[in-house]
Amino acid sequence: MNINLKTVSEAASDKTTPTLASVQNQAGKNFISGMLKAWILYLNNILNLKRPMTENQITLATSLILQEYYSLRFADLTVLFRNIITGKYGSFYESLTIDKLMKLFEEYWEERCELSASSNYSKHIEFNQNLDELGTDRKSKRRL
Numbered sequence: 001m002n003i004n005l006k007t008v009s010e011a012a013s014d015k016t017t018p019t020l021a022s023v024q025n026q027a028g029k030n031f032i033s034g035m036l037k038a039w040i041l042y043l044n045n046i047l048n049l050k051r052p053m054t055e056n057q058i059t060l061a062t063s064l065i066l067q068e069y070y071s072l073r074f075a076d077l078t079v080l081f082r083n084i085i086t087g088k089y090g091s092f093y094e095s096l097t098i099d100k101l102m103k104l105f106e107e108y109w110e111e112r113c114e115l116s117a118s119s120n121y122s123k124h125i126e127f128n129q130n131l132d133e134l135g136t137d138r139k140s141k142r143r144l
Contacts, residue, residue, distance in 0.1 A: 005078045008111050014075035021070040029066075036062045039081060044096060046085055051095035061098045069105050072112075080108045 005011050024032040037058055044052045053061065072080075083089060089104050 005075055006082065008076075008079055008108070008115055011073065011075040011079040012112060012115050014073065017074035019071050019073050020066060024066065024070070032066065033059075033062050036065060039077060040101070043081055043084060047092055047096060049092060049095055053096055053098070053101075057098055061101050064098070064102060065105060068102075069109060072109070076108070076112065080105070083108070 005014060018026075020032055020036070023035070040053065040058050040061060044058070084104055089107065092100065
């Protein structure tokens with residue numbers, strides 16, 4: 001896992017890390033749940049909150065994340081959690097709650113999807129331009 005990833009773009013281009021779903025399929029739900037819980041526990045501790053999430057809240061948050069964001073890669077989690085810790089999504093002041101955490105995942109997911117859509121559109125335009133150039137080359141060779 002590349003802990004030097006800093007942007008959503010870097011995470012999106014990293015295809016070496018597995019998705020949450022693929023780890024769950026290979027290692028089981030308990031394994032991936034435990035890994036995700038460890039990330040949330042770390043976040044819970046590092047933010048030095050007055051009212052950290054309880055074990056039950058972390059378990060529920062983990063379940064919701066795995067249900068809704070199973071296609072995220074570990075590269076995405078690295079960037080997302082780095083952004084949370086560094087304050088990109090704002091301060092948490094006294095507490096981190098399930099709804100706050102899920103909103104952060106949603107915000108990250110939306111940014112990731114917009115980036116992917118933009119990238120796919122750019123590739124589509126480039127592909128069409130290449131086809132146009134190929135057609136022009138063929139026409140000019142026929143004239144010779």
